[in-house]
Amino acid sequence: MTDQPNPDLDSTKLYLSPEKDELFEKGPWPKPFVFNEDVVQVFDNMISRSVPLYREVLACAAHWAKDYYQAGTRIIDVGCSTGTFLELLGRFLKQPATLVGIDNSQPMLEKARHKLVRVQQIHQVELICDRAQNYSFENSSVVVINYTLQFLPLQERQKLLRSIYEGLTPGGLLFLSEKIESPYRQFQETITRHYEAFKAHNGYARTEIERKKEALENVLVPLTEAQQIQMLHESGFSQIDSAIKLHNFISLVALK
Numbered sequence: 001m002t003d004q005p006n007p008d009l010d011s012t013k014l015y016l017s018p019e020k021d022e023l024f025e026k027g028p029w030p031k032p033f034v035f036n037e038d039v040v041q042v043f044d045n046m047i048s049r050s051v052p053l054y055r056e057v058l059a060c061a062a063h064w065a066k067d068y069y070q071a072g073t074r075i076i077d078v079g080c081s082t083g084t085f086l087e088l089l090g091r092f093l094k095q096p097a098t099l100v101g102i103d104n105s106q107p108m109l110e111k112a113r114h115k116l117v118r119v120q121q122i123h124q125v126e127l128i129c130d131r132a133q134n135y136s137f138e139n140s141s142v143v144v145i146n147y148t149l150q151f152l153p154l155q156e157r158q159k160l161l162r163s164i165y166e167g168l169t170p171g172g173l174l175f176l177s178e179k180i181e182s183p184y185r186q187f188q189e190t191i192t193r194h195y196e197a198f199k200a201h202n203g204y205a206r207t208e209i210e211r212k213k214e215a216l217e218n219v220l221v222p223l224t225e226a227q228q229i230q231m232l233h234e235s236g237f238s239q240i241d242s243a244i245k246l247h248n249f250i251s252l253v254a255l256k
């Protein structure tokens with residue numbers, strides 16, 4: 001790739017709302033965890049303090065999206081939440097494109113609509129409030145699904161990946177980020193400790209970390225990296241590689 005660094009793609013300059021996530025400190029925190037109105041209000045702060053390399057992952061996904069986008073097709077962000085990735089991509093991608101965000105939370109999409117006002121001057125933006133399982137991915141050359149597949153019931157994950165695979169154009173790309181677990185108990189304990197130290201470093205107190213962990217139990221069910229890769233293979237993807245990995249989070253790329 002011969003592109004010069006793009007000054008607009010400064011990964012430290014994501015469009016993130018400033019409301020501080022104090023949900024699991026002050027309450028009322030959702031247990032089991034759901035993406036309710038309270039979560040939506042502080043979501044940007046929550047995810048950027050809870051996912052290792054969040055900014056870098058979004059910037060990396062934007063680079064992959066730019067490289068694999070085919071003119072006349074669509075770029076789809078599944079579980080787009082408040083639109084942070086599409087906003088970044090919209091600034092990065094100079095050629096006009098159709099950018100689609102899907103999320104089953106209307107309050108998330110309200111925030112996204114507001115965030116994407118400027119991007120809409122260049123690109124066609126569609127925000128769809130629906131379960132990803134109901135959506136047809138046809139005529140897409142790039143599908144990004146960051147930290148969302150992990151919330152689906154296990155039996156629905158493969159079906160969704162298969163449906164994405166079928167919708168992608170030949171040569172199309174899937175960019176998938178997930179929380180993972182180690183198949184080895186000792187390593188699982190180690191990466192959990194490293195992850196929790198990362199959260200503490202980002203200002204979360206021990207009680208907040210424990211409460212959120214309890215709320216996410218049986219709601220966010222992580223797989224191992226090998227299981228993720230196998231699921232992608234079984235969905236039809238031929239070429240699969242890791243793009244980023246830190247602690248218990250990974251980003252994978254898969255080619256149709």
Ligand SMILES: C[S@@+](CC[C@H](N)C(=O)[O-])C[C@H]1O[C@@H](n2cnc3c(N)ncnc32)[C@H](O)[C@@H]1O
Pocket residue numbers: 035047078079080081082084085102103104105108130131132133145146147148151152
């Ligand atoms: C952790 S967030 C994703 C974060 C986002 N991709 C980002 O990088 O900022 C998960 C999102 O998926 C949405 N979601 C959960 N289940 C879904 C489903 N079945 N279909 C569509 N969206 C879903 C939630 O509303 C939430 O906004």
